[in-house]
Amino acid sequence: MSSPDRQALKRHLDLVGQLQPAYHQPNHAPFPDEIDHARYRALLRSPHDVGGEPDVPIPWEEKEEEQWELNTFATCECLAWRGVWTAEERRRRHNVDLGQTQYLSLPYYGRWLLGAARILVDKQCVTLTELVNKIDEVKKRYEQSSTR
Amino acid sequence: MSKVQHDRTHHAKKATGIGDPQCFKGEAGPAKFKIGDRVRIKDLPDLFYTRCQVYTRGAVGVVAAVVYESPAAEDEAWDNTDKSEWFYSVKFRQHELWSDYPAVYANDTLETEFSERWLEKA
Numbered sequence: 001m002s003s004p005d006r007q008a009l010k011r012h013l014d015l016v017g018q019l020q021p022a023y024h025q026p027n028h029a030p031f032p033d034e035i036d037h038a039r040y041r042a043l044l045r046s047p048h049d050v051g052g053e054p055d056v057p058i059p060w061e062e063k064e065e066e067q068w069e070l071n072t073f074a075t076c077e078c079l080a081w082r083g084v085w086t087a088e089e090r091r092r093r094h095n096v097d098l099g100q101t102q103y104l105s106l107p108y109y110g111r112w113l114l115g116a117a118r119i120l121v122d123k124q125c126v127t128l129t130e131l132v133n134k135i136d137e138v139k140k141r142y143e144q145s146s147t148r
Numbered sequence: 149m150s151k152v153q154h155d156r157t158h159h160a161k162k163a164t165g166i167g168d169p170q171c172f173k174g175e176a177g178p179a180k181f182k183i184g185d186r187v188r189i190k191d192l193p194d195l196f197y198t199r200c201q202v203y204t205r206g207a208v209g210v211v212a213a214v215v216y217e218s219p220a221a222e223d224e225a226w227d228n229t230d231k232s233e234w235f236y237s238v239k240f241r242q243h244e245l246w247s248d249y250p251a252v253y254a255n256d257t258l259e260t261e262f263s264e265r266w267l268e269k270a
Binding site: 004005006010012041051080081082085087091092096123124 | 158159160188189194197198201202203205207
């Protein structure tokens with residue numbers, strides 16, 4: 001669109017709002033002719049660009065950072081310092097690449113942590129096999145030492 | 149087995165002691181817009197990544213500041229940092245962005261940043 005249509009833009013924002021999980025629009029396995037331009041644009045939109053979409057208020061609550069959150073932040077900063085990602089690539093992965101459901105449903109630093117693991121695999125710093133084996137090993141160690 | 153070779157420290161080397169985006173200073177050439185220019189936000193395709201909010205597309209605002217040079221978010225998000233462009237802080241009347249904004253608050257404004265590719269003369 002070289003000359004943007006503000007009315008179409010408003011319709012786009014309304015459509016994106018309706019694609020939020022709670023609205024349950026049927027959207028499983030569509031045929032190609034069920035995707036018009038407006039729906040395509042809504043489906044391709046970045047999950048973090050929520051400005052103007054209809055939604056309910058979120059209550060504001062103060063919360064101290066937990067230790068694992070601080071550790072996650074430091075890990076992600078080290079990945080930047082060592083050139084694994086720039087801040088913008090980190091934001092793309094945390095805010096967009098996870099997709100709508102994970103973006104809305106995971107805690108803030110949960111997205112950071114998942115993104116850090118993902119980029120180490122994507123950029124071949126570790127293999128997924130190594131990562132999965134390590135998670136399995138740590139899980140077992142934790143289960144043995146846990147009283148629950 | 150094939151591995152992509154990443155230059156893992158180029159950005160840290162470039163920015164150390166200078167800062168980011170200061171380390172891109174002088175790379176974008178002359179700025180296309182100046183403070184006070186009226187600009188319209190372009191509606192480029194939203195594919196994969198951008199930081200240009202959808203609600204600003206097609207709206208007209210005024211350049212409030214020419215802020216810095218940096219690779220655009222669309223490039224930097226994949227570590228493409230060879231081309232920088234100017235960033236502008238643009239001020240909009242709220243009513244321009246939201247047609248149902250109460251007329252009693254006609255002086256309310258919203259200011260946000262864009263890289264040069266998103267702006268055209270209005």
